[in-house]
């Protein structure tokens with residue numbers, strides 16, 4: 001249809017005689033009702049300014065991708081400057097990216113438009129090969145080329161909390177050595193009931209098994225939202241996709257829980273409490289292993305208000321697992337991370353420049369050091385780099401509970417470990433800012449720690 005769009009003369013509205021103005025107002029009323037659309041002429045905005053504004057915007061789009069990246073797909077309400085593509089890539093279905101990359105890779109068109117999660121794709125059986133957007137392996141990302149089968153250090157928690165003074169001292173020394181040499185250890189005899197560990201794994205599986213529309217309420221929120229469900233790492237910034245769905249729930253200092261599945265809240269409150277207490281005991285011992293006074297720990301880290309998050313990672317069977325990863329090499333942002341697996345292995349930790357394939361003992365927790373521990377220990381205990389691999393035949397689930405200092409804490413190296421000014425190895429940073437930065441950017445190996453490190 002060829003119709004003339006209504007025209008409003010702004011100069012008459014702003015500067016015309018009363019009668020002319022009344023006419024324009026009446027016209028505005030009619031076009032708003034009939035069209036909801038009109039053109040404004042004689043608007044008083046100089047043509048020069050309009051042209052300059054268009055040129056300035058074009059200039060922005062013509063910047064290099066690196067220069068624009070700083071504004072890439074931020075939070076829709078919080079961030080005052082946002083640059084991105086499409087409408088909001090984090091809310092759009094997963095498969096659009098795959099669709100584009102299938103076209104680019106000249107793969108047969110995959111019927112994936114309808115899927116939002118890896119679980120949905122995997123359950124559908126539609127895939128015989130991996131869409132190229134998940135193909136993330138290569139020298140840039142893989143890190144060490146060699147993989148070893150080595151025994152990781154084992155810590156008997158019962159001797160730390162219930163053993164003789166001599167046994168406790170020995171465990172503290174073992175913990176110090178494990179943190180220094182590995183950044184990783186397995187905890188046995190921890191006292192968390194096996195039934196609770198199983199119930200927590202089942203509750204998380206119950207969440208992932210809910211209908212997609214039931215989970216959607218938590219989809220792709222801002223990284224500091226207390227309950228988040230999603231896929232990959234952070235789809236609004238990921239350059240490639242990872243073969244993983246996740247649920248992230250903040251459980252301390254304020255406890256949160258998804259409303260469903262039933263029982264999730266009760267089980268997770270108990271699981272979070274038991275694992276938090278265990279982690280705090282481990283931290284106390286690690287603190288002592290640095291020859292620091294236990295009393296100083298509270299002041300340095302404010303653990304009464306510690307931040308704790310539960311993360312459930314789901315890695316469904318993958319058609320070509322050798323081409324992708326569940327999570328790429330990274331270190332964790334907190335002090336200590338405690339990981340429980342559903343009996344399917346897939347975790348690799350970096351040790352002495354090689355990957356070590358971790359095989360967890362039944363009923364044990366896998367514990368690793370995080371970035372805040374590296375900072376507060378002034379680099380004596382480095383956060384360990386690790387990654388999650390996927391497999392072709394079984395669904396792997398890992399349940400992570402990570403404890404960090406209070407979110408308001410500015411974490412700095414413990415002054416007792418910095419005898420001379422030149423020994424100071426890191427700048428401090430508020431933990432909330434650290435967490436937000438790490439979660440809102442592509443997951444890269446220790447990239448934020450590298451910024452805070454004072455000597456390279």
Ligand SMILES: O=C(O)CCC(=O)C(=O)O
Pocket residue numbers: 311313327332339346347348386387388397398400
């Ligand atoms: O699933 C795993 O084994 C690793 C999980 C992990 O690295 C994470 O959640 O940050």
